[in-house]
Amino acid sequence: MKDVLKTRHSLSRTTMKRHDRGSSLIEVVIAVALMGIVVSGVLGAMWSAIRMSSFSDxxxxxxxxxxxxxxxxxxxxxxxCPANNTNGGYLPIIQAAAGTVDWPTSSVTLTAMYFWNPTSTSTGTWLTTNGLSGTECNETASLTTARTLQRITFMVTSPSGYSKTLEVVKSNVFPRSIS
Incomplete structure (x- = not known):
């Protein structure tokens, strides 16, 4: 019986030694490499989501x-009759809109200003220069004067460089006084 116990004891020690050996260096390196690949994939996806969120913002x-x-x-x-056709006197008005998102006023620029030309033979003609000057600027507004329509184009550029342009047509059909 003593021999049987001795044999059992030596078998269990041998079995325990096999189980207690732990992981080999190769197994550990492979596990760490796989974890690194998974973590880098997750971080890459998170970084893309953050960048897209910033762009959408x-x-x-x-x-x-x-x-x-x-x-x-x-x-x-x-x-x-704006004194300067490049800003038409409207530039400070549109630049004030940059304050709604705490951007500098330079993020809003007036890119073009056109004046309606009612005397043109082709329809829908816009001029880059105002056809009126001096006393003509004080005439009563009518649909036959060039000053009844102005097409103002402006652009907004974000600090990151994203920009968009918009055109607005102003008319003097229902004049408002400057206050």
Whole structure:
């Protein structure tokens, strides 16, 4: 019986030694490499989601500034003969819209200003220069004067570089006074 116990004891020690050996270096290296691949994939996906979220945020802010600038321009008095056609006197009005998202005023630029040409033989003609000057600027507004329509194009650029352009047509059919 003693021999049987001795044999059992030596078998269980041999079995325990096999189970207690642990992992080999190769197994550990493979496990760490697989975990690294999984973690880098997850981090890459998270980084992409963060970048897309930031881009979407910029797009939404650009749209908000465009809408605010268009509203400000529509509600501001019509200027029949702006002293400088590059800004038409409207530039400070639309640049104030940048404050709605705490961006610098330089993020809003007036890119073009066109004046309706009712004397043209082709329909829908816009000029880059105002056909009126001096005392003509003080005429009573009518649908036959060039100063009844202005097409103002402006652009909003986010600090990250995303930009969008909008055109607004102002009219003097229902004049408002500058207050």
């Amino acid at each position: 910029d797009q939404a802010k650009v749209e908000a500034v465009l809408g605010s600038a268009a509203d400000r321009l529509a509600n501001y008095a019509y200027i029949p």
